[in-house]
Amino acid sequence: MTEASPSAPPRPDARPLYAQVEAILTGRIVGGDWPPGHALPAEPELAQELGVSHGTVRKALAALEARRLIERRQGKGTFVAQHTSEQARDHFFRVRDLEGREANPTSLVLSLHTDAATPAEAAAFALPAEAAVHRLRRLRLQDGQPFLVEEITLPAAIFPGFTLALGRELPDELYVLYQRRHGVTVVRTRESLSALPAGAAEADLLGVPPGTALLAVERRTWDAAGRVVEQRLSQLNTARFRYVMELD
Amino acid sequence: MTEASPSAPPRPDARPLYAQVEAILTGRIVGGDWPPGHALPAEPELAQELGVSHGTVRKALAALEARRLIERRQGKGTFVAQHTSEQARDHFFRVRDLEGREANPTSLVLSLHTDAATPAEAAAFALPAEAAVHRLRRLRLQDGQPFLVEEITLPAAIFPGFTLALGRELPDELYVLYQRRHGVTVVRTRESLSALPAGAAEADLLGVPPGTALLAVERRTWDAAGRVVEQRLSQLNTARFRYVMELD
DNA sequence: AAGTGGTCTAGACCACCGT
DNA sequence: CGGTGGTCTAGACCACTTT
Structure with missing residues (x-):
């Protein structure tokens, strides 16, 4: 993730963090890294990998779910959407x-x-x-x-x-x-x-x-x-x- | 707000808090307490009045905004939607x-x-x-x-x-x-x-x-x-x- | 019991708007 | 400047699923 340090001068990335996370995950899904039906890493794992908090990951995942790119099932995990x-x-x-x-x-x-x-x-x-x-x-x-x-x-x-x-x-x-x-x-x-x-x-x-x-x-x-x-x-x-x- | 104390025994209200807040605010809007164009109380004020956190109020407001019942303007406030x-x-x-x-x-x-x-x-x-x-x-x-x-x-x-x-x-x-x-x-x-x-x-x-x-x-x-x-x-x-x- | 997503909190800081 | 909504964090606890 781009650095959010207080002294970073110019344009780290104008978009909010959750939008950047959403873009990264979208890229991995449409790029085929995670094929349809495949489970995404767990939320805390994604948060750690991307260097953001749990809440930020969840906000990005909520947007992906609204776009129907993923499906979330409580207790099971988050999966790349299968078209049925x-x-x-x-x-x-x-x-x-x-x-x-x-x-x-x-x-x-x-x-x-x-x-x-x-x-x-x-x-x-x-x-x-x-x-x-x-x-x-x-x-x-x-x-x-x-x-x-x-x-x-x-x-x-x-x-x-x-x-x-x-x-x-x-x-x-x-x-x-x-x-x-x-x-x-x-x-x-x-x-x-x-x-x-x-x-x-x-x-x-x-x-x-x-x-x-x-x-x-x-x-x-x-x-x-x-x-x-x-x-x-x-x-x-x-x-x-x-x-x-x-x-x- | 219904009490969330650890010892409350039966059914306070099965819905999550933010959904209850959304229902309360919807009722005030459609009931005419706040007519179209009227400003809602500020988020911290709503949170205190309803006894919930800032984040919970924001989640309820986001749902109302998605339903186009309210409009939020950064720096100004939240308003009951005007149909233009x-x-x-x-x-x-x-x-x-x-x-x-x-x-x-x-x-x-x-x-x-x-x-x-x-x-x-x-x-x-x-x-x-x-x-x-x-x-x-x-x-x-x-x-x-x-x-x-x-x-x-x-x-x-x-x-x-x-x-x-x-x-x-x-x-x-x-x-x-x-x-x-x-x-x-x-x-x-x-x-x-x-x-x-x-x-x-x-x-x-x-x-x-x-x-x-x-x-x-x-x-x-x-x-x-x-x-x-x-x-x-x-x-x-x-x-x-x-x-x-x-x-x- | 362990792991997952879902809810909720408290607090910090930022961006924008008016005075 | 003070007040508003917007972002982000860290952590707690709950509900559900599987082992």
């Missing part, structure tokens, strides 16, 4: 049925191939022009009924050799797979919602008349290192499901 | 233009009258059957162009004598008005989004062809005391504006 299907769906998948219950959909992969990024995609991902991206198109169904079409774009540089079995159901949430297979921990998304009439292809897939009003969700996704790691366009038939948001 | 137009819009109004800039709309009141709650409304507001509710219909415009129609329902018991000048622009966000004129502090909303074709009346108001896909937002609103204080249905033309959501 339930957590990922609960947190980032805002679709609920008309009674407010969470959807529990299955996924059908329609296509997956790799090609050159459009200029807009290259800009969004901060990639060179025409860098390789994977494009995934899938249909999500509840009780055998399709209700959501998604087109997902991933930079090949971040997801080398990304593969999925076509036409097969996906058991896990995609974000779990990103973490387990590619070390990508999703921590933030930004979504822009609009309403649009169903095109011929989407109408066919969703089993609705062309022109039916659909809810379009354009999502951009960031990982713990602050990189844009995914873009997706989802089109939702809101006859049986809604997009639900709580603000407080 | 900017804050209310920023936090609860998720509409942005296509470049991500915040909309800065004006409002046109189309109608305002009082009648009997529907059974669904009575249930939502926990009111007796056919209790009085105010119904407000308004149009929101940006640069003179309408883009949003809203129907707002308020329980008359919570908003006695609610009035607005018809056909006039509203300078302030409604939630500011709820707090200033009726002592209602909005702290939470839940929104359910769907896509639907524009009806004849909405199409006419928004200047779009009937059947145009609109984004429908059904909002339910709670105040700091946990009461449902508002329901509204907003219909948004997403040609120029989007509903934007950040999750992390």
Whole structure:
């Protein structure tokens, strides 16, 4: 830790100590020193190693917990967060049925191939022009009924050799797979919602008349290192499901 | 504060001290002991009055700040939150233009009258059957162009004598008005989004062809005391504006 | 019993704001 | 300058989990 001695003259580090500790621990987690599920050192141990007090370590850990990078369990320890299907769906998948219950959909992969990024995609991902991206198109169904079409774009540089079995159901949430297979921990998304009439292809897939009003969700996704790691366009038939948001 | 003496036998209060302090302060704020904008006692003063340490008071205040019930300003003091137009819009109004800039709309009141709650409304507001509710219909415009129609329902018991000048622009966000004129502090909303074709009346108001896909937002609103204080249905033309959501 | 995270205290010092 | 909130420490004790 930077010295806090009374005579240190210029700029040790303008941020408070707990913020510095938070940054150090964030770096170790996103850098892979401690993989998902791994236990962090105990609080007194961290305090001694970093040369700060117990309380300062706890304040940093509280911030990491709020960002969902770690999980703390009394009596057991502190662990790097594992993305589980339930957590990922609960947190980032805002679709609920008309009674407010969470959807529990299955996924059908329609296509997956790799090609050159459009200029807009290259800009969004901060990639060179025409860098390789994977494009995934899938249909999500509840009780055998399709209700959501998604087109997902991933930079090949971040997801080398990304593969999925076509036409097969996906058991896990995609974000779990990103973490387990590619070390990508999703921590933030930004979504822009609009309403649009169903095109011929989407109408066919969703089993609705062309022109039916659909809810379009354009999502951009960031990982713990602050990189844009995914873009997706989802089109939702809101006859049986809604997009639900709580603000407080 | 409940005694924490080592010999207190049964259940003083299972919650941690800071949670008890938070509950006490919440009660004073929502009860009106300290109106919006009023300064709270200084931290050492609160600590002494409640018989807890400085650190415990600070932890409770941090929770109140996270809930946006108070604002702390270093060197000045801690104040009961004032809803300002900017804050209310920023936090609860998720509409942005296509470049991500915040909309800065004006409002046109189309109608305002009082009648009997529907059974669904009575249930939502926990009111007796056919209790009085105010119904407000308004149009929101940006640069003179309408883009949003809203129907707002308020329980008359919570908003006695609610009035607005018809056909006039509203300078302030409604939630500011709820707090200033009726002592209602909005702290939470839940929104359910769907896509639907524009009806004849909405199409006419928004200047779009009937059947145009609109984004429908059904909002339910709670105040700091946990009461449902508002329901509204907003219909948004997403040609120029989007509903934007950040999750992390 | 030992080790973990969770709570609480008492006190020091700093950064900012007003007079 | 005195008063405010913000940071940091050292240590005590509690609650929970595992051995």
